[in-house]
Amino acid sequence: MASLPDQRVVPLARQARERFVVHLGGFLPELVKVCDSHLTAVMGKSGTNSEMALRRDAWTHFQKHQDTWHNLCRKALQRSLQPGFSSTNSASLSAPGQLELVAEGAIDDQIMASRLAMSVLERTSTELNALRLRVQYLERREELPRGDVLLPDVMARLLVDQWIAAGLPREAWPVVQEALAPALATRMLAAYRLANEFLVNSGVMKDIDLQALVKRTPGSRTGSASDRVGEDRSGAASMPGAAGPLRAGVPTLNMEVHHETRMMTSATPLARARMRAQGVLGRLKRMLMDRVGGDFEATQLLPPSPGLQQAMQRSTALDRADSGLPVTGGSGPDAVYVSAAHVERAANALRQRTTELKRAASTPTERATIEVVALMFQSILAEERIPPSVRVWFARLQIPVLRVALAEPEFFSALQHPARSLIDRMGSCVMGFESNVSTAALEAEIKRVVQVIEQYPETGRRVFQLVFDEFQKFLATYLSKQGSASRFVSVAQQVEQKETLSVQYTIELRKLLDDMPVRDEVREFLFKVWVDVLAVATVKYGVKNEETSALKQAASDLLWSASAKPDRLERMRVIQQLPGLLQRLRQGMGLLGYPNALQDQHIKVVGDTLADAFMSRTEPISKDDLDRLSKRLAHLEDFLPESGVGDLEFDSDSIEMIIGVDASNIEMINQGGSQPNEAMRAWAVELQIGAWFGLDHNGKFSSVQLAWRSDRGQLYMFVSNNGHCFLMQVARVASFLQAGLLVPSEEEALTVRATREALTQLEANPERLLG
Incomplete structure (x- = not known):
């Protein structure tokens, strides 16, 4: 298309930014409502004491400071249109070779903003890339300024900075981000689209020719490595802060290192593969x-x-x-x-x-x-x-x-x-x-x-x-x-159910016993032994089974027996019930496969505590508290948290313990790999059933297929061609992905290739x- 007169181009770019900012400014009240509604909703969810306290504090602070945050964001958006505006994000990046002090919490703020920006970018990359190129064309520049409000990381940092400036705690930000990110992405996509439509209607680059705009510097890399990343110009160019071609003669090493580091920590490998794939489609x-011709831009059906x-x-x-x-x-x-x-x-x-x-x-x-x-x-x-x-x-x-x-x-x-x-x-x-x-x-x-x-x-x-x-x-x-996978799927599902119940029972028991004067020995026995007994019994017999109910009652009887017994009638009752209680405790430990010697150790500790209670050397527990605890234990499943149990630990013994299946053809992988970061955990969740991988375990390489993922997403089963099964928890899958011990067989989808x-x-x- 013909070049626009110079006197028009800069006003058009400014007007596009103004429309973008005005559109986002009108969304700020809705954004505040989204955060408020989300914080109110999560207040009613179960979780650990620390999680519930964090949600409560986040909701309380937001009620006090939401108007301040809204006003600060509105003013910051208005300032973003002023000449020389620069976000904290861009200012925080040191120039090449320069050292500087970083304010306390600045790195945390940067990480929070980068995560939000990446969520927005995954939804808006196509429209953002088109708008970026049009603005670059109008302003005769090779890339947008690093503090340009059009970039997602600038907008994300603006919201985070004003959050901190409004007196809201950093710890509360992740709580609201899960609701804030999709809402912001939707609105920013609409804002990019609005700005693009304005520029197209004004005669600016109706058809974008990236090959004429993107020119490699003389020293840029070429060859296969460049083809894999650099050739996908629309995908690579869509990353904020690295959106355009680099100027010749300008040092770029620090910028490239920062950009690559941000990609590695903020986006999953699957997300980066999608960016590369989108670049291939963009080139085509x-x-x-x-x-x-332009028929390939049509959105309506073309018979x-x-x-x-x-x-x-x-x-x-x-x-x-x-x-x-x-x-x-x-x-x-x-x-x-x-x-x-x-x-x-x-x-x-x-x-x-x-x-x-x-x-x-x-x-x-x-x-x-x-x-x-x-x-x-x-x-x-x-x-x-x-x-x-x-x-x-x-x-x-x-x-x-x-x-x-x-x-x-x-x-x-x-x-x-x-x-x-x-x-x-x-x-x-x-x-x-x-x-x-x-x-x-x-x-x-x-x-x-x-x-x-x-x-x-x-x-x-x-x-x-x-x-x-x-x-x-x-x-x-x-x-x-x-093959062999069919024999172990139901077993693995029961293993996950057992481990999940153990964690949930522990959480609920801790809440029940939090204010009760219970000896440490009894607490430890309940938390480390008896919760596993109740979990295994629930899996094997069912929630309403008489055996399961009897084991729950044993926990109540133990707590009653372990409280001080100054009354003679109560001491007589303890003497009468003690043989049956100890037999029930041994029966429960037998479900876990404990040998007699280990059972004797636990019985001795419990017996010494009961002897002290008999002599009134322990603190008493009121009858009302005991009655409340007994009723709660009888209906424990009604009060369990639905989520938030975190990573679970599994081993081969768990399989054989539950139903006695020989685990010789299934291998529980619970060691190896490296501590996974958030991106790798997200990648593990995104793995698709049926995909093939190369697994390097104990020095042996196997070609395996992801055959099954448990209902709660905690366990993954990979099956090799010879029928050998590998069972891994989600955290271990992320660890192996990060360490390169579990590698996808295909880097590109079939149609992309x-x-x-x-x-x-x-x-x-x-x-x-x-x-």
Whole structure:
């Protein structure tokens, strides 16, 4: 487009910022309400004493200072439009080679702001990147100032700084951030979009050409490493503070180190992979827009031309009849594809069909779409790690995917498009199988998925979303029922239930006994032994079972017996009940598999305490307190916290203790790795069922598949090709990820890799798009 007159460009950039700031300023009252509502809601949740105290203090302080915080944020936003405005965030970064003192708490503030900024960035990167480039173009600069209010980290730091300035405690910020982050991301996305629309309507860069804007410095890195990170210009450029190309001659080492450190600590590797993938899609979309036209920016459905529609219908009919696609073992839906030769013949048939479809196309957009989809499927069919029988079923998805891509140009820019998600999930599940492993059930499900899509060719996105959801449900049960995994899933679920109940029982017992005069010996026995007894009994017998109830009653009897007995009748009652109580205690410890010698040690400690109580050497407990405690113990499950139990500890003994299953073919990994940071913990939670990994454990490397995750998300089961199971708690998974002992087999999704390879061929020969 033609350059705008110089006298217009700066006012337009300023007006865009003003619209952005005004839009966010109008959201501040709502943001305060979001925080207030969230703090009020979490007040009623159960948790540890420290957690509940923190929530209570956060709510109290916010009631006092919310108006102050709102006013300070409003004024800070207004100041952000003044010349020379610089956030604390940008000021806190030292110049290269310069040392400076940092205020107490500044690092904590920076971490809090960075986490909030990363949450916003994951939702807004596309709009932010477009706005950043338009503003850079208007202001004739290579990058936005580091304190520019348009950057998410500046806005996040503004909110955090005013939070501290308003007298609100730092400890309360994480409590509100979980509600504040999604609300802020939604509003900032709308603000970016509003500013972009204003600039486009003013004639500023309707079509963005990043290749003309982003220029590498003479000393920039090249080669494969650059291709993996630097080539995805739209993804890398979207990071705040490193948004534009670096100026030649300016020292950049300190900035690069800071930027990389922030990425490593604030974003999960999966999030960074998504950024790189989004960059690949961005490059493809820019090429299509440059070579073909603006139809690829369309958001409405674009039906194919009549001639192309008829050609695709003929292709779909051929697929259903298996005509043109090689088969063995018969034809029709029961056909079986068995060798690489069949895959090659299928690829040839699809190439021929692509040529026919391009002849039938009536517009350049249609021909380009056909070519890109064809190149993607050629890449998929060439993936030798996918079994041939699955690859040929993938081939039959080319026409349905083409139909979706023609109708929805968003397919070329949206990583989470249902068609992409389905192919990626099916591919990730079969790419790790060895040739000697039977995948009949999984192949049958993929076959069913393809046939359902072929039966509903006109429904497009909806049918892909439907079968994707069904495939996810299938994976949730299929993998955990294969081989040895099926024998251990229910056991592992019970182990998690037992450990969770132990923690919850401990929390509740501590609250019950907090104000009671109970000897330390009895407290220790209850917290370290008896909570495990109650947990195992609940898992084995059930909550309402008589045996479980009797063990709960034993805890009440022990507390009563351990209190001072000055009354002669009470001492007689202790003497009568003592044999039964001690027998019940031994029975409970027997559930835990304690040997007789260990049981004797605990019984001796308890017996000495009861003897002191008999002689009134312990403090008395009132009858009302004992009655209240007894009733509470009888219905303990009604008062347990629903969450907040933290990381649980597991071992192989827990499996054999609960139901006596031989754990020789399942390995509990509870050591190794490094202390995981928050990003690694978040990555562990995001791992998908069916994904393949390389596991390095005890000096032995295994290819494993994530087959199962427990209901509470505490336990993960990985299964190797030889059927060996590895059970790990979520914290240990994060540790292994951080230490590089658990490595994803695939760094890129199948469709992203196919898009990258298609893009490489198109960049080498762009004429084939319209040929």
